[in-house]
Amino acid sequence: MGCVLGKQSQSSSSDCRRRRNSEAPPNPSRARLRRSSDESSSVVSVIDAVDGAMDVKGMGGRRQQQRKARHTSDFLVSVPAPETWRMTLDLKQKGWPSWLMAVAGEAIRDWTPRLANTFQKLDRIGQGTYSNVYKARDLLTGKTVALKKVRFDNLEPESLKFMAREILVLRKLDHPNVIKLEGLVTSRMSSSLYLVFEYMEHDLAGLAACQGIKFTEPQVKCYMKQLLSGLEHCHKQGVLHRDIKGSNLLIDSEGILKIADFGLATSYDPEQKKPLTSRVVTLWYRPPELLLGATHYGIGVDLWSAGCILAELLSGKPIMPGRTEVEQLHKIFKLCGSPSEEYWKKSKLPNETLFKPQQPYKRCIAETFKYFPSSSLPLIESLLSIDPEERNTATAALNSEFFITEPYACNPSSLPKYPPSKEIDVKLRDEEARRQRNIAGKVNTVYGTRRSKGHERPTRAVPAPEANAEIQANLDKWRVLTQRNAKCKSEKFPPPHQDGAVGHPVDASNKGPVSFGASDSSFNSSIFNSKSSGSSKCSRQAGGPSRRKTNRDPRSAVTKVHPRLQTILNRRHSFSP
Numbered sequence: 001m002g003c004v005l006g007k008q009s010q011s012s013s014s015d016c017r018r019r020r021n022s023e024a025p026p027n028p029s030r031a032r033l034r035r036s037s038d039e040s041s042s043v044v045s046v047i048d049a050v051d052g053a054m055d056v057k058g059m060g061g062r063r064q065q066q067r068k069a070r071h072t073s074d075f076l077v078s079v080p081a082p083e084t085w086r087m088t089l090d091l092k093q094k095g096w097p098s099w100l101m102a103v104a105g106e107a108i109r110d111w112t113p114r115l116a117n118t119f120q121k122l123d124r125i126g127q128g129t130y131s132n133v134y135k136a137r138d139l140l141t142g143k144t145v146a147l148k149k150v151r152f153d154n155l156e157p158e159s160l161k162f163m164a165r166e167i168l169v170l171r172k173l174d175h176p177n178v179i180k181l182e183g184l185v186t187s188r189m190s191s192s193l194y195l196v197f198e199y200m201e202h203d204l205a206g207l208a209a210c211q212g213i214k215f216t217e218p219q220v221k222c223y224m225k226q227l228l229s230g231l232e233h234c235h236k237q238g239v240l241h242r243d244i245k246g247s248n249l250l251i252d253s254e255g256i257l258k259i260a261d262f263g264l265a266t267s268y269d270p271e272q273k274k275p276l277t278s279r280v281v282t283l284w285y286r287p288p289e290l291l292l293g294a295t296h297y298g299i300g301v302d303l304w305s306a307g308c309i310l311a312e313l314l315s316g317k318p319i320m321p322g323r324t325e326v327e328q329l330h331k332i333f334k335l336c337g338s339p340s341e342e343y344w345k346k347s348k349l350p351n352e353t354l355f356k357p358q359q360p361y362k363r364c365i366a367e368t369f370k371y372f373p374s375s376s377l378p379l380i381e382s383l384l385s386i387d388p389e390e391r392n393t394a395t396a397a398l399n400s401e402f403f404i405t406e407p408y409a410c411n412p413s414s415l416p417k418y419p420p421s422k423e424i425d426v427k428l429r430d431e432e433a434r435r436q437r438n439i440a441g442k443v444n445t446v447y448g449t450r451r452s453k454g455h456e457r458p459t460r461a462v463p464a465p466e467a468n469a470e471i472q473a474n475l476d477k478w479r480v481l482t483q484r485n486a487k488c489k490s491e492k493f494p495p496p497h498q499d500g501a502v503g504h505p506v507d508a509s510n511k512g513p514v515s516f517g518a519s520d521s522s523f524n525s526s527i528f529n530s531k532s533s534g535s536s537k538c539s540r541q542a543g544g545p546s547r548r549k550t551n552r553d554p555r556s557a558v559t560k561v562h563p564r565l566q567t568i569l570n571r572r573h574s575f576s577p
Ligand SMILES: Nc1ncnc2c1ncn2[C@@H]1O[C@H](COP(=O)(O)OP(=O)(O)OP(=O)(O)O)[C@@H](O)[C@H]1O
Pocket: 125, 126, 127, 128, 129, 130, 131, 132, 133, 146, 148, 179, 197, 198, 199, 200, 201, 203, 247, 248, 250, 260, 261, 262, 263, 422, 423, 424
């Protein structure tokens, strides 16, 4: 197995080069043939055994990512034709394989090799669109790390572009609230690259979905302060994250929050006015300008997402869980009001004619969130401004009344010690529980004792769907297709064009698909009701009784529908200890 080291670990570089001299596989297939005889280290074989099992199943991720990439026009790197990516070793290039130098030379500049077999892979902990993430032990330092593995064995240019961009962006950033890239490990024998990160036990989506965890106001302030500090740093460095959501906000055992997953991030220069793709940000956290097709945008996209997260932490569940772009926009207009005439004129957004409502919607944030701490409302109002220019910057948000009014943010170290909780774990537990219920349901039906639906858990937070724009588009396509199949259960879902009533304001008396009226008790704040508990049992909850009844829960759409998620779940089950 080939290897590269992060800056810190230069001592191992000669070791690594020695290994390379004896290996030098000309291409991935030959590398595979040689692997079994060449590599005797037990650590490496553990890693390869896991990888091998995943290689076959990992195809869906790359296809997904390739589809996602077609919509992404703002890559930072150019990628040579696939035939030039042969995995020939170029020892002049600090031990990097030349194919990697060719495609990501800038990204790996000044970094030196690290031996791959100095890591012991422990468990798979995450599944991204174009990567798998493992918990591993750094055998040199004893530290637990996260290894994010990107595979290139089918010579797909898109994986490389995403990976190179993520590395470039991460190398620009250095802040306690931004995940740190600690090194890189290439695996020439299995044509992959590992990004080494500090290991984080939790993510905010996973914690928020744990039954029994109800954040207090000082805790919400603590997390938000850290999120905004991290964003402030990114924005000062000219980086837009473009996928701020709970599952990308990782939290360590000391309560330190770090912004992670820079796979959709981009460098930007407000002066340059370079067009960017609007197909970014997970649907529930996507700002209106992107839904309306903006290609010139800035830091406001991340601040909108931050506003959604603040309101979600205070209310205990996602505030605008749309299932399609149309429904998402509808939810935004109902809560935040529709854009003013001046804004439509000024912004000249591509989808204006499609989505401009015939009558304006009134903004009702203050009524909807009247149970929130009063000092939070001006901040939410600002972050959820329809016009991105009216949104606070991260710096202004940090200086807002919310943070300088008692009760102040607690210290991260005083946060309760939670059991490890990630959004993926919550999804898997939920899926397993549903599977068990189905089995029990079948058994009970046989004996005539089917449990009533009244036993379903009540609602709180729901992990966001894998809602990059492309996945959402796939969902929409699936829904349209299955509409045609009268036998299919999913026919209850309306096709996207009938979904929501954009163009026709919906009365707050709840005739529309979703009510955001002031009387909607679903937005009562959860933070004043009970204290946080350190011994919480994680269990995901549904999106709301009324939504479940009408089979409109976005989670069920994703869980039932999306083959990618199914693959993830299947795979995860097969690896669970
Ligand atoms: N440093 C880390 N420590 C612990 N877990 C991590 C770490 N980095 C990532 N993970 C886990 O792996 C998952 C996937 O990682 P990440 O989001 O970076 O991958 P991705 O391929 O970019 O994903 P996506 O498709 O969601 O954009 C995360 O949701 C998280 O649960």
